[in-house]
Amino acid sequence: MASGDDSPIFEDDESPLCSLEKMTDLVAVWDVALSDGVHKIEFEHGTTSGKRVVYVDGKEEIRREWMFKLVGKETFFVGAAKTKATINIDAISGFAYEYTLEIDGKSLKKYMENRSKTTNTWVLHLDGEELRVVLEKDTMDVWCNGQRMETAGEFVDDGTETHFSVGNHDCYIKAVSSGKRREGIIHTLIVDNREIPELTQ
Structure with missing residues (x-):
């Protein structure tokens, strides 16, 4: 599960059930407000299959299968301005993982604080x-x-x-x-x- 200031907002009751059935390894969801709108970033991490999938606004951006290294990062772009985003995958103990999101090289929290200014x-x-x-x-x-x-x-x-x-x-x-x-x-x-x-x- 995710932890820390940049922890995701987990799926709510408003999301369609079919997306949860499709995303069996969904571990994190973030809502990111950019100038062109609020974008939903979803991350699947199959810790037994080695699968990593990133969705932005429901569209698959990255899919990697059979990743033998379970920690690392995935970098992609969000929104009309192609803002750089990175999901960091860190082991916190045993088979527990922490997922944090960075936007333009800053933690999501720091990015949103700066953006509000x-x-x-x-x-x-x-x-x-x-x-x-x-x-x-x-x-x-x-x-x-x-x-x-x-x-x-x-x-x-x-x-x-x-x-x-x-x-x-x-x-x-x-x-x-x-x-x-x-x-x-x-x-x-x-x-x-x-x-x-x-x-x-």
Whole structure:
């Protein structure tokens, strides 16, 4: 079983039963939030067969059979930006194993902490659809449900506005100074002249 800060989230009742039947050696599941969406990473480790299988969003990325060395690592890529991910397999005692996930060379926990400083995320419902809007603060790229949006920047009296459209809805992210050095710039999503609360991660 997995342990540590980067331990997986185990299968819940919402997952289809057929995927559990198919994945008989499923040992770890992680949900990873990237700019283009939340990706589910599943790992099968057959400690008697030597099998290792990595699935990203239900699609098989890596399959290795008859691996005689049961510890090691598997490296693959996740999401539209091809973010590097590595699953580390370590023996902790006897036939017990620990599975940890690294994203861009950092533990999942450290990566998510860093990401919360470099991105803002909003979730809202528009026209009966759930939308996930992500602002990458370092590049000012805006993503909506996995698509990088066409944007137009505009300077205004109290800061900047980054405009984009979702369907027939006018949206913009307003950036204003907090006036406090430690807080920095405050980003606010406005959709149809309505402020959307930020998702806290």
